[in-house]
Amino acid sequence: MLHIENLHAGVEEKDILKGINLDVKPGEVHAIMGPNGSGKSTFASVISGKEEFEVHKGIMEFEGEDITELDPEERAHKGLFLSFQYPVEIPGVTVTNFIKTAINETRKAKGLKEMPAGEMLKKIKEKADMLEIDRKFLSRSLNEGFSGGEKKRNEIFQLAMMEPKLAILDETDSGLDIDALKVVANGVNKLKSKDNAIIVITHYQRLLEYIVPDFVHVLVDGKIVKSGDKSLAYELEEKGYDWIKEEMKAV
């Protein structure tokens, strides 16, 4: 589904990502862990097409198609979704109208008609219930004055509505208490299927207890330096990141 090979990317001439290799297949959950400043969020932004980052070298394909030059909206139309670490506040646009616009613009891009209002409403209700989101919340301005937890829950609500093929969760656990974390993780797990995939970007192992990864990759200084199964996450939790850095030096 996602094929990344020797990816170098960064701001202007400077590489932040220095040769990443990653393959994600349908049905898989990948976790990318790493210390602060290792390039985790940059990686998420580069896959989603944020314009301030440039790809300098390498291959980035989604379902066999080169997406390096695609606009963020074109990537979204193909089924990529980024849950933001810091969702942006947009006063004047309600959560409901935002999600309606996003869904219908995506449908339009695919040559589909707008989703009938009744169907949209039903879907909104269903997904809001699943994530224990209060109905009043939906008529508030997007992210404006939301608590950290509300923002993250709103991201997962959008994820549930958009039903992407590949979801990238960027530090979705930060700012969540344990109850909210369970609700969010539970929501993500319900959306999992054999046809879609998830990349969880996180600093801590905590979220991975609820969204269980098939693969764990450790990103240090713009490179994946170690990959393994979920036990790697526990190891990192126990030992921190320093031992990996030591290992790298030794190599």
Next chain:
Amino acid sequence: MSLKDKLVTSYFAFEDNLADDSPIHTMRNDAIKNFEATGFPTKKDEEWKYTSLRSLLKTDYSIFPKPLDRTIEFREVKNYFLHDVDTYKIVFIDGVYSSFLSETTHDSIDVCLLSSALAKPKYKPVLEAYFNKAAKKDSLSSLNTAFAKEGAYIHIPKHKEVEKPIEIINFSTGTESAALLQPRNLVVVGENSHVQIIERHQSLSENPVFTNSVTEVFAEKRAFVDYYKIQNDVSTASLIDSTYISQERESNCRLHTFSFGGKLTRNNLNFYQKGERCNSTLNGITILEDKQHVDHNTLVHHTQPNCESHQDYKGIFDDASTGVFNGKVLVDSIAQKIDAFQQNNNILISDKATINSKPQLEIFADDVACSHGCTIGQLDEEALFYLRSRGIAQKEARALLMYAFANNVLESVKIPELKRRINKLIAEKIGVSVGFQL
């Protein structure tokens, strides 16, 4: 001959044709003297620092444009009217009243013409009590007073809720290569009465039009006035709109200005609160492109205690367009417990666009809550990326952010059809076809 000289010379010929017993005879003569002494404002005048009339005044305008030699059919101009709702209409074509397009009334309220009010003795007491009583004696208002002969005359007696909105529309058709129009509106709203008014100036040709309009509104005790100005004229038309609103106690006046078109637009908007517990709202959305220029010059004068005023102006400026916001709030020493709020937010879309924003608070009372805020910025790149990553294309994402920015002002429009129309105008102006429901 300069435009000023031409105007002063023409005045005497104009005056000769008017009856000496007109209730405003002396006022006219004083007004032309005033104009002759002061002339058109220049950039040296502090109030006109950012708006120059110089290039506008080079044009040789016809002061008394000749009338159109044919009838304008309703279908030709239908789009400029509201049509889902029934309205009163006061329509002028090149400064001349069009009975054909208008729908006036004398049935318990007067929605008619200034010219007939000036001619008939029964209106004399109203004219004597109100005409030119709120307008400043500055050069442009004086010029208008000197030549005042036509415009809307609206008189609502006590305890009347006017159910239909009143549309005042001034068309110009280009019968002259360039024309100067000076409509003069008088609106008197009696105690406890309600009225909604929509005003627009619209050129039907590309020939330059310079409109120097003056409107006086008097809101008596507990009156409610909701006034909308739609400024979406062609790119060769310029407008100076001086509006004076005088409020008695417990009255509530709201004036909304939507500026999307025109070459140069100057809004002199003056609110005078003369009684306690008045409420004034002034807001606007300005969206400009090319070399368009809009200047909002507002004044709220609080002379009595326990009143409120709210100002909220949003501007979006593209290309080499320029905007000015100069908002003055004046609080007299006896006007305690005033709540005056002023906000001016701007987005510059291009590097060449300019906005000059100047709040002025002059407060002589010590127990008041006055605040003002002014922002100038660009569209938020992070917000754009956020919207785009959700599948909303760049153009639509930009439009959505602009809509969101202007939304709270749009929300203040209380006539649903008008709100839809303004929504559409904004969409056209921003260049998108999606109808966001915000």
